Amino acid sequence: MDRKAFRELIERFWEIAGGVSVRTKILGIVLGGTLLFGLTTVLQVRYALHQVLVARTQDWGIAMASDLAARSADLVLINDLLGLHRLLQDAILHNSELRYLFVLSPQGEVLAHTFGTSPEFPAGLIEANPLPPGAPYRLQPLRTPEGIIWDIAVPIFRGRAGVLRLGLRDTAVRTAVNTVTAWLMLTTMVVSALSIGIALVLTHLIVRPIRSLVEMTERVARRDFTARATVWAHDEIGALAQAFNTMVEELAQQEQTRAFYLRRIIEAQEEERRRIARELHDETGQALASLWVGLRNLEQTLDPDTLRTRLEDLYHLVDQTLNRVRRLAFELRPSVLDDLGLVAALERYIRDYRERFGIEVEMQIVGLDERRIPPTIETAVYRIVQEALTNAAKHARCQRISVLLQASPRLLSVIVEDDGCGFDVEQALQAGRESRLGLYGMRERAQLVGGTLTIESTPGQGTTIYLRVPLESA
Numbered sequence: 001m002d003r004k005a006f007r008e009l010i011e012r013f014w015e016i017a018g019g020v021s022v023r024t025k026i027l028g029i030v031l032g033g034t035l036l037f038g039l040t041t042v043l044q045v046r047y048a049l050h051q052v053l054v055a056r057t058q059d060w061g062i063a064m065a066s067d068l069a070a071r072s073a074d075l076v077l078i079n080d081l082l083g084l085h086r087l088l089q090d091a092i093l094h095n096s097e098l099r100y101l102f103v104l105s106p107q108g109e110v111l112a113h114t115f116g117t118s119p120e121f122p123a124g125l126i127e128a129n130p131l132p133p134g135a136p137y138r139l140q141p142l143r144t145p146e147g148i149i150w151d152i153a154v155p156i157f158r159g160r161a162g163v164l165r166l167g168l169r170d171t172a173v174r175t176a177v178n179t180v181t182a183w184l185m186l187t188t189m190v191v192s193a194l195s196i197g198i199a200l201v202l203t204h205l206i207v208r209p210i211r212s213l214v215e216m217t218e219r220v221a222r223r224d225f226t227a228r229a230t231v232w233a234h235d236e237i238g239a240l241a242q243a244f245n246t247m248v249e250e251l252a253q254q255e256q257t258r259a260f261y262l263r264r265i266i267e268a269q270e271e272e273r274r275r276i277a278r279e280l281h282d283e284t285g286q287a288l289a290s291l292w293v294g295l296r297n298l299e300q301t302l303d304p305d306t307l308r309t310r311l312e313d314l315y316h317l318v319d320q321t322l323n324r325v326r327r328l329a330f331e332l333r334p335s336v337l338d339d340l341g342l343v344a345a346l347e348r349y350i351r352d353y354r355e356r357f358g359i360e361v362e363m364q365i366v367g368l369d370e371r372r373i374p375p376t377i378e379t380a381v382y383r384i385v386q387e388a389l390t391n392a393a394k395h396a397r398c399q400r401i402s403v404l405l406q407a408s409p410r411l412l413s414v415i416v417e418d419d420g421c422g423f424d425v426e427q428a429l430q431a432g433r434e435s436r437l438g439l440y441g442m443r444e445r446a447q448l449v450g451g452t453l454t455i456e457s458t459p460g461q462g463t464t465i466y467l468r469v470p471l472e473s474a
Helices: 003-018 022-077 081-094 171-221 236-298 304-332 335-339 342-357 375-396 425-430 437-448
Strands: 098-104 110-113 138-144 147-156 162-169 360-366 400-407 411-418 452-457 463-470
Touching (some): 022 081, 022 147, 022 162, 081 110, 335 342, 342 375, 342 400, 375 400, 425 437
Antiparallel strands (some): 138 147, 147 162, 400 411, 452 463
16 A cells, blocks of 8 residues: 555545544544453453463473373383283373373384274374484474374383373363453453443533533624633533633623724724825915915016026925825835835834934844845834834833844844833723723734734833744745
């Protein structure tokens, strides 16, 4: 099986497993674990018991063969073959585990055996287990139609009187092992049934709060933020229910915040439109009207000096009007941000900021040389820095501001620090969104691009704003 086929098989398995209910999965795990443990135990016990019984049976067979060899030594030496035959038959009669017994002379001839009156001796049996000279015994397993026969060869009178061969069945071992295995299998089935019964009760207790959580989740998906999960117990599922309730409360607060910001955005848009209309009417409109009147007066002016003076005044008026229109357009959306990027846009804004407010602003750039970051991040960072500088000019009464932009392959860090009067951050944030819309707006912009914004300030010691935004690895 190639890797692709194996991956498809795994995906198919997870697809089937994913379509099964949690209760069925738990029951399957319990049943599978119980059966796996039971079968593993059965196999281990069966193997260990088989090894022990085989060892004991073989030891018994060796001891039996040694005893019979010692008792048959005199019979062989006096050539009492009838007595030797009776000894072997008596051993077979009283020990059902023995399959056969026979005695070989030093020359390898069969002196006596227990294969009955048939003249045919099993072919190849003598050669199947030769006894090495000087060996106390030799054990050789033989595969036969009846099963495994352990053939044991022991010397008679140190081999001078021949060799005694004993065939030992494994029937008793197999019977004992099979009996114990059957009992263990029965025990495993009973334990599995009990485990399933216990698992049914436990899975009901587990699935009930999960189903409740699913119902509450569906209500939240329908934007019903009044849904709360019942905490059934103080366990992991109970902790999940508490976390769910906390999440729903936060979602409700975020929904309220979203509605608040949406309302404020609409209000801000209308206010911006009013401001633009006022700017166009009060400044640009009046300037164009003055230009129109000046041009009409030029028609009646014949003196060259007077004409030149009025033309200079009109040029100055046109220049002021163009600067006002450019400033208005820059405040709405600086084109340099799209054309040249964040650094150029901030440099342009800070230059105008110094002229407007008379505050010294120092900006340092690290790691952004000729590098462009995603436009959404550029816009967010620009607006956050713009808001921070505007707040400093309005409230901080500062003399100096420093701006640091530092970029690494994965992170953009921005620090805006002033030497102004500072304020209590917690008190300002708790005073209400209406009075501190700028602070919340900066945080919201940072969160929209996956960043974090931290404000540190103490009354009388200035304010520092830290912005960290993750960047895509390049």
